Amino acid sequence: MAVKLKVQNVFKIFGNRPDEALRLLQSGHSKENILKTTGQTVGVQDASFDVEEGEIFVVMGLSGSGKSTLVRMLNGLIRPTSGQILIDADDVASCGSGKLRDIRRQKIAMVFQHFALFPHRTILENAAYGLKIKGVPAEQRHARARKALEQVGLSSWADSKPSDLSGGMQQRVGLARGLATDPQILLMDEPFGALDPLIRREMQDELLALQKTLKKTIIFITHDLNEALLLGNKIAIMKDGRIVQIGTAQDIVSSPADDYVAAFVADIDRGRVFTAETVAREAATVQLGSDTAGDAMRTMEEENRNAVFVMDGDDIAGVVTYQQAAAADRDSGPVDVPLADVLITEFSTTNADTQLADLYGPASSGLPIAVTDAGNRLVGVVEPEAVFAQLSAEPVVSEDGSTPLSTDKTQPSPAATP
């Protein structure tokens, strides 16, 4: 996929003498030190990342970590002290105000934490604001705003005022206002931060559902790691104005770049981050017609498994455990036991992107879980032990501290997450 937004070595220093602070920063002084000696506040330091078209890029950090400053630099509400921010080929960091206005009108829209709806306008007029500014004729812009309101399920409120709506509904209007201009990039600054938890969850799901059809490039700011892990195709974690790690949800949980990130992910529900695919291994199989219980035992011994899947042609017939196969083989003496006699036909199947949290039940039966593809063919197997091993794994701080952004190659790449 094409890179839509490219951020390169962006710094933001608040104060009247940014150059001096920048020089100190580059020579290795800390943020606190610079504030003490020069009185300049470092907002963002040396941020670089690429956002690909159609992905949700989440920037996560606690308050004061510079995430809001970072997102405001992406549409020029705050001009960076140095660095480049490229949207397609235009540099938002250095372009003139006319060009910047064009970019804001054509390419990039924003959704705000406290909704920032205009209280003197109706919902429809709010949604149509970006189009009005662009000079779209009234009839046309109202039609497009109505369509955007439909997308967020608020078309019946078009003539109300923002004050008539609940927080969740107001933020839907904020989203509709962002979508109405049909921007390529949508900046969302803690959009669900001011909503109560149930509504927040609902909005997250809705955003994911919308994104399936819209395929916008979304930069999403949050202070909630669970939200970041749920929504982000890619996540950047910020601390003290610096991006400390960029990666997929699984990268960050399985190999946090430093102690700070590790402390963050310690409380995370790993079952919701990892999918069946991350713990699946290649399936060991025997054939129902041609193999015997003895063959199954040998396969298990060779592959070091407790159970194998029994295939009937391309279909899964069932599971044989080592225990049962061995017992039957011992009882029958020299006679070969047909696999059908020891076959367990009640087994669980799942698909590659099922969350581990949903595999607790099947895994507790002690039998391996078949991972099947869309065509119902066996593509792998999840051992019950693997599920629990992944859930209990202590996050490991990557040894190579100098390259915190490298992805962990031992992890299978995640299937297209939500």
Add this chain to the structure above:
Amino acid sequence: MSPSDILVIPFDDWINALVRGWLVPNFRPFFRAVQVPITQVLNGLDAFFAFVPMLVVTAVLALLALKYAGRGIAIFTLIGLAFIDMIGLWPETMTTLAMIITAVVFCAVIGIPLGILAARNDTTWKVLRPTLDVMQTIPSFVYLVPIVMLFGVGMAPGIIATIIFALPPIVRLTNLGIRNVRGDLIEAAEAFGSTPLQMLFEVQLPLAMRTIMAGLNQTLMLALSMVVIAALIGAGGLGLVVNTGLGRLDVGGATAGGIGIVILAIILDRITQGLGEQGKVETVSLRKTLVSMFRPGASTAPAATGKAAS
């Protein structure tokens, strides 16, 4: 021992030299020209109020009061204006009303743009703020003399004195109203690519309208309080009635003029306050306010105006 032993500053001589020796001889034509638009507006309004029958003016004011301030004030308007007519002060009241409206119109025309400038630019506000402080605190008698020297006597100089005195609140409150527009709304408007002018007319002014209306109300009240003082330099109307009463020790005449001013003040105050309050229910745009003032019923159908204004 005091500083005056060392140095005596002939401050009054300096001011005399500045005003008499330089401003008056060199700029008199300029100041004469300045009052032309004021005279024009005033004469127009004066002629209008002199032409329109008393009952019509009363009916219009009562309707406005009914619409914006409620039934009580409407009844008060009817009785109050009838009382003024019965004590024989109707023509003077209309002259005063014309003067007040002229002064307030010019205050708005000068003050709202100044307030907008001040809100957008901190340096402008830093210069403007002490100037407004001086305008508000300096006793008006102090500038009556130079005004007479520069502008002569009559209605227009009276209105100019009134404008100087009544201008500060509208500037201050316009500035305040615009500065108080929530930061995230400004950010949102900017994020969608608004030009500075679009920002002003689409977001800042509509949201500051209530505060600006409050400023207009204050300006109106200050203008009314200048009526008597302006009459000293030849502005007529109710102020002249009070001054004449004062000069002749005619308690009755002075009281009659005073009561006329009070009645007019209450009516105008309540109506303009009502206009400002209207913004609470359904925030008014300037255009909508003006339209609704001339088209009764326009703002009682929010759905219709909502569509019209968009």
